[in-house]
Amino acid sequence: MVLSRSAVLAATLLVASAVPTAAQAVNLFAYGGGYTALKDLNRVGTAQFRTGFTIGGGIGYEVDKNVELRATLTGAQSQLVQDGSPTGVYLNRYFLAADVKGGYPLANGFEPYAFVGGGAVLLHDKGSSGADKTQGFVHLGLGIAYSVGKSGLSVFAEGGGLAYSLSGMNSPTFGRFSATQIDLGWSLGATYRLPL
Numbered sequence: 001m002v003l004s005r006s007a008v009l010a011a012t013l014l015v016a017s018a019v020p021t022a023a024q025a026v027n028l029f030a031y032g033g034g035y036t037a038l039k040d041l042n043r044v045g046t047a048q049f050r051t052g053f054t055i056g057g058g059i060g061y062e063v064d065k066n067v068e069l070r071a072t073l074t075g076a077q078s079q080l081v082q083d084g085s086p087t088g089v090y091l092n093r094y095f096l097a098a099d100v101k102g103g104y105p106l107a108n109g110f111e112p113y114a115f116v117g118g119g120a121v122l123l124h125d126k127g128s129s130g131a132d133k134t135q136g137f138v139h140l141g142l143g144i145a146y147s148v149g150k151s152g153l154s155v156f157a158e159g160g161g162l163a164y165s166l167s168g169m170n171s172p173t174f175g176r177f178s179a180t181q182i183d184l185g186w187s188l189g190a191t192y193r194l195p196l
Helices: 005-017
Strands: 025-037 047-049 052-062 067-082 085-103 110-125 133-147 153-165 180-195
Touching: 025 047, 025 067, 025 153, 052 085, 052 180, 067 180, 085 133, 110 153
Parallel strands: none
Antiparallel strands: 025 052, 025 180, 047 067, 052 067, 067 085, 085 110, 110 133, 133 153, 153 180
16 A cells, blocks of 8 residues: 555644543653564565664653553664675665554553554665655554653663565665565664653
């Protein structure tokens, strides 16, 4: 499924406008970590991605102490490997997502949580021009957060799976691949909570 940037923006604004006025807080967060493709790019296994990096951030609206609606923007990059040899070709991915996060705060300051969501990913063959492709994606993940006293600051570690398709890329390198990709991102981050 192909989504335009304006459709993704409209969906994000719709989620934000649906937040009840009784929300308890706004959370601002940033994160960074690693990014791994769990599938080869072709069936014979001669094309893969090396583990790369991810960086991103977002905003969340607490509906209550257990539910948060989040909007995130995440960038990820990994290098293409062909026949076991690294190439100078990189695929950049820019994920714009709307998520629902459910957590359970514990008395000791820890909060295990899970999230599910989706949105659009812009696929870009680094160094090429006019070869970008926007695709829909879905993802889900798990994490754990720790509140640092009553400062409003918390730190977290999370991992999430993402599924999207490479089909339709107009790229000299990636245009021949069309398989659905399943990737894994893991990150460490920090959140600042602004009570309403």
